[in-house]
Amino acid sequence: xxxxxxxxxxxxxxxxxxxxxxxxxxxxxxxxxxxxxxxxxxxxxxxxxxxxxxxxxxxxxxxxxxxxxxxxxxxxxxxxxxxxxxxxxxxxxxxxxxxxxxxxxxxxxxxxxxxxxxxxxxxxxxxxxxxxxxxxxxxxxxxxxxxxxxxxxxxxxxxxxxxxxxxxxxxxxxxxxxxxxxxxxxxxxxxxxxxxxxxxxxxxxxxxxxxxxxxxxxxxxxxxxxxxxxxxxxxxxxxxxxxxxxxxxxxxxxxxxxxxxxxxxxxxxxxxxxxxxxxxxxxxxxxxxxxxxxxxxxxxxxxxxxxxxxxxxxxxxxxxxxxxxxxxxxxxxxxxxxx
Numbered sequence: 001x002x003x004x005x006x007x008x009x010x011x012x013x014x015x016x017x018x019x020x021x022x023x024x025x026x027x028x029x030x031x032x033x034x035x036x037x038x039x040x041x042x043x044x045x046x047x048x049x050x051x052x053x054x055x056x057x058x059x060x061x062x063x064x065x066x067x068x069x070x071x072x073x074x075x076x077x078x079x080x081x082x083x084x085x086x087x088x089x090x091x092x093x094x095x096x097x098x099x100x101x102x103x104x105x106x107x108x109x110x111x112x113x114x115x116x117x118x119x120x121x122x123x124x125x126x127x128x129x130x131x132x133x134x135x136x137x138x139x140x141x142x143x144x145x146x147x148x149x150x151x152x153x154x155x156x157x158x159x160x161x162x163x164x165x166x167x168x169x170x171x172x173x174x175x176x177x178x179x180x181x182x183x184x185x186x187x188x189x190x191x192x193x194x195x196x197x198x199x200x201x202x203x204x205x206x207x208x209x210x211x212x213x214x215x216x217x218x219x220x221x222x223x224x225x226x227x228x229x230x231x232x233x234x235x236x237x238x239x240x241x242x243x244x245x246x247x248x249x250x251x252x253x254x255x256x257x258x259x260x261x262x263x264x265x266x267x268x269x270x271x272x273x274x275x276x277x278x279x280x281x282x283x284x285x286x287x288x289x290x291x292x293x294x295x296x297x298x299x300x301x302x303x304x305x306x307x308x309x310x311x312x313x314x315x316x317x318x319x320x321x322x323x324x325x326x327x328x329x330x331x332x333x334x335x336x337x338x339x
Contacts, residue, residue, distance in 0.1 A: 050176055050329035051304075055084040056218035056296055057322035058186070061093045061140055062111055064316060070103040071317050072111060078317055079145075080119050082309070082324055086173070087120070087145040088184040088218040088296075094125055098136040112143035120145035122173075126155030128186070129165035142169040142184040142219065149174040158200045160193035168201055170208065178329065181209045185219035191227065198228050202235045214300035214329060220320065224291040226279065238297040241306040241325045242281050248303070281308045286321040294323055301327040 057079070062072035079087060093099075094110040107114040116123035128141035141155065153171040160166070169184040185201065187194045201217070209215055217238060221228060232238055282289035289308070296306070306325040314321055 050178065052086070052175070052301075052327045052329070053082075053084045053324065054086045054088065054216060054218065054296065054327060055079070055082050055322055055324045056088040056090075056184075056220075056294055058090040058220045058294065058318060058320035059092060059111075060318040060320065061091050061096070063099065064318070070099070070106060072107060072114065073105065074313075075317050076115050076117060078313065078322075079115055080117075082322065084324060085147045086182065086216075087115075088182070088216075089115070089143040089145070090184070090186040090220045091140055092125060092143040093138060093140045094127055096136075096138040098134075098138065101136075112145065115143075116145045120147055122146040122148070122150040124150060124153045124169070124171060126153075126167050126169035126184070128155070128157070128159075128167040141167055142186055144169055144171050144182060144184050146171070146173055146182075148180075151179065156200070156204060158187075158197040160188055160190070160196055164188045164190075164193070166193075166197060168197075168204060170204060175214075178214055181205075181213050181215045183215075183217045183219075185217060185221065187219075187221050187223070187228075189222055191225065194221070194223060194228060195231075198231055202232070205236055212300075215298065216301075216327075217297040218295065218323075220293055221295045222293055223295070224293060226292065229280070229295075232297055236297075236299065238299045240280050241296040241298060241303045241323075241327075242279070244298070244303040245306045281306070281323065283308055283321045283323065285319050286310075286315045286317075287319075289321055294320060296323055296325050298325075298327060300330050302330060304328055 059075055060071075062075055063069065064071045089112065092111045092115075094112070096106075099106050110125060112123045112125045123143065123145050125143045126141045127139050130139040131137070144150075144153070151172040151174050153169065156168040156170060158166050158168055166186055166188050171182045171184075173180045173182060183201065183205070185197075187197045205215065205217075215236075215238065217232070223229070229240060229243075233240075280292040280295050282292055283294040284291045289310070304326045306323065309322045309324060
């Protein structure tokens, strides 16, 4: 399943996940499929729902948690295999002088640009923290990769104290005739801080996002006790994607609910989590997920599929597991009812 490749800075061989080498050559994007469907429907005057695949992933700065091995190349390959139209990333590095010196194949470009490569036309980065140690400079923050045009973006500092730098990356995207608002979030480790940061998130959306605009909030909420779900749901009218799947009429038998590409087969479908109502999925630690830290909240969408990616390949890339969700835009009447 794996082949090994040795790089300077790795004391042992660095396994590379067994993803297809050229995903662009083997898999159509959802936007391409949707465009073809719209052309066909135009001839018959049939409406085609807008569909969108999104992913959220805390990438641990592109370095594995064990032995600090360079995983950024494998991460790029893995992200491309997810075939998401938009990817919400946390712990992305714009610069790391120490890693650039240690690893011979460390990218010269900032990580968000390197990961986007030819897969996403737009890649924006919100720097949350900067460090200088031993003469080496580094910074990290959130990023959003998009196959659709970015109309605007702003990084909002929601740091609650001097020991943690946190931010909300708010992007407005032109998606067909829709203006889609996306917020990539990484909240703090302390519960009181998270509540204040959630309040800032709520205020941001109330002030800058129209009530009838489709909205996606995704990221690492560090909300292991599940204290923020009700606050966000009641104040913003959003719903967590696994909660929406649990409330749907889709069958819950493992393996039959998901029609994913061959490149994603073998990852578990979280059938056990569906038995516990109204709870996000377990994503941390990726080796044996116990805590429900990573979330996707939506407004104005239904969810056809939601999944956490597991397996050896994903465990080697980060201490978090990524979430992938297929979304369908609601009709205008449903968008209004969401608020």
